[in-house]
Amino acid sequence: MSEPVLKVENLVKYFPVxxxxxxxxxxxxxxxxxxSFDVQKGEIFGLIGESGSGKSTVAKTIVQIYNPTSGMxxxxxxxxxxxxxxxxxxxxxxxxxxxxxxxxxxxxRRSVMSILEDPLIIHGIGKSRVERKRIIHTLLGxxxxxxxxxxxYPSALSGGERQRIAIxxxxxxxxxxxxxxxxxxxxxxxxQAKLINLFLRLKKELALSYLFIxxxxxxxxxxxxxxxxxxxxxxxELGTMEMLFSHPVHPYTKTxxxxxxxxxxxxxxxxxxxxSKEGEIxxxxxxxxxxxxxxxxxxxxxxxxxxLPSPVKVGPGHLVWCHxxxxxxxxxxxxxxxx
Ligand code: SF4
Numbered sequence: 001m002s003e004p005v006l007k008v009e010n011l012v013k014y015f016p017v018x019x020x021x022x023x024x025x026x027x028x029x030x031x032x033x034x035x036s037f038d039v040q041k042g043e044i045f046g047l048i049g050e051s052g053s054g055k056s057t058v059a060k061t062i063v064q065i066y067n068p069t070s071g072m073x074x075x076x077x078x079x080x081x082x083x084x085x086x087x088x089x090x091x092x093x094x095x096x097x098x099x100x101x102x103x104x105x106x107x108x109r110r111s112v113m114s115i116l117e118d119p120l121i122i123h124g125i126g127k128s129r130v131e132r133k134r135i136i137h138t139l140l141g142x143x144x145x146x147x148x149x150x151x152x153y154p155s156a157l158s159g160g161e162r163q164r165i166a167i168x169x170x171x172x173x174x175x176x177x178x179x180x181x182x183x184x185x186x187x188x189x190x191x192q193a194k195l196i197n198l199f200l201r202l203k204k205e206l207a208l209s210y211l212f213i214x215x216x217x218x219x220x221x222x223x224x225x226x227x228x229x230x231x232x233x234x235x236x237e238l239g240t241m242e243m244l245f246s247h248p249v250h251p252y253t254k255t256x257x258x259x260x261x262x263x264x265x266x267x268x269x270x271x272x273x274x275x276s277k278e279g280e281i282x283x284x285x286x287x288x289x290x291x292x293x294x295x296x297x298x299x300x301x302x303x304x305x306x307x308l309p310s311p312v313k314v315g316p317g318h319l320v321w322c323h324x325x326x327x328x329x330x331x332x333x334x335x336x337x338x339x
Contacts, residue, residue, distance in 0.1 A: 003077060004038035005177060005209050006062070011035045011071035013054075013061050017285060030284050031057040033233040034071070039177075044203065044210045046220040046227030046241075048256070052281055054233040055213045059181045062211065063097045064088075075177070093123055096170035100182035102162035106154040112140075112165055113150040119172040139168040142205075144198065160191035167198070171206070181213045196223055217260045221245055226317070229253045232292040233284055239318035248272050249320045249328045251297050291323065299324060 012035075014028040032054045039045040047055040060066050062073055064080065073080045075091060083091055099105045106115055116136045119125075126132035137147045143164040154162050163183060170178060180199070184192040200223065202208060214220050220227055221241050228235040229244070229252065237250040248254045254272035276296040282288050288295050294304040304323055311319045314329035322328065 002040065004074075005041045005043075005076055006039040006211065007072075007074040008038065008058070008062070009036050009072040009074070011058065011061060011073065012069045013057050013066055014069045027285050030233050030287055032061065033287075035228075035230070035233070035235055037228050037235065037238060039209055039211055042203070042207065042209055043226070044212050044224045046224035047211065047213045047230055048215070048217060048220055048227050049230035050215055050256075050281060052232075052284065053230040054284070055230050056181050057233075058230075059097065059179045059211065059213050063095055063179055064091075065097075089123070093173040094175055095177045095179065096173065096175040097179040097181060098163070098166050098170050098183045101186050102159065102166045103154070103186075105166055106162055106169075108154050110153070111150065112136075112152050112154075112157075115154075115165060116140075116150070116169055116172055119169060123173050125173065135172070136168075139172055142171060142202065143168045158191075159187050160195065163187065163195060164198070167202075171202070176207070177209050177211075179211045179213070182215070183212075184219065185214070185216065192219070199223065217256055229256065232282065232287050234292065234321065236293065236321045237319070239315065243315055243318045247315065247318070247329070249314055249318075249325055250293075250322050251276065251299060251328075252293050255296075291321075 011032055013032040014030050016025040017027040017029060018024060019026045035054070035058055037045065047058060049055045057066065061068050075095060078087065078091070080091065113133070113136060116139055117132050120132045120135060126135050136150055140147055140149060145161065145164055149161070154165070157165065184195050187195065196219070199210065203210060212220060212224055224241055226238070226240050227244060228238040229250065230236070231252050237244065237248070237253045244253060245257065248257050255276040257272055277298055279296050282292065282295060288305065290303070290305045290307050291297070291300070291309050294300040297304065301323065307323065309321045309323050311321050312325035314320050314325055320329070
């Protein structure tokens, strides 16, 4: 593989919990805890997990909304902790984020024209209003919206149209990398499909790379090349979509896939069985010791609550953080052989 466009190494993000009159720090929410992955140029990399798994915090730390507690993030080889006033402007142009809820990410009192003109003015793109208007016309075309929409306000748009405007705003500064945080979750299924097609077309036409964050496994399966499965701030399995769906190894990944609707009897036949017990996701303020999944894991052993699992390579680029990974991987292979 070539040098990745984005490299995240042992990323940690803790949020302090304060209490009492003096607002003393009494604990930390361990939102992200030693997460590592990379995204290749032109790749769509997915981060999968339930609500509270820490995937959105990873996204916001990458785009510098949050400062990391520790760990490194490299973009095109540049260490983001070493950005200067000169280089931070270039980074902000190159890496843009699209949020889940377009309703709250667009100012309802500003027209589409004004919303899209803002980043152009901030980054000095388009010398005159006429030139900026021409660029906005092109941006609306890129997200498949008529130019007359530039005079509308967000309240006059549907959810899908608002998200297209949010995408156009992200594209306004000619980025090379988009962080997409549940970009279709707030929308109807039919609108989701159209937006996914739009993302795929834009990636091809504009040579973009994506970090695609979602709780929707069916969706990420159709769009991403590789993904990491997150639980309570950590990645527990990482591999290609083919590996994750055909040979899932980690009990949590199997549980997620088992709960995903399938479209054919054949898919139903090879679906992994759920490997979790009933129960809520524990609090990230006080996550379980050892493997954080152990209170819910149906095959947990005594060491699972005491020792943090190390990554086990069970195939090319396929990593699993589980004490029983090798034995589970053998069973996954056997399952394939029997088919
Ligand atoms: Fe289950 Fe233990 Fe593996 Fe965690 S390390 S997933 S508790 S078997």
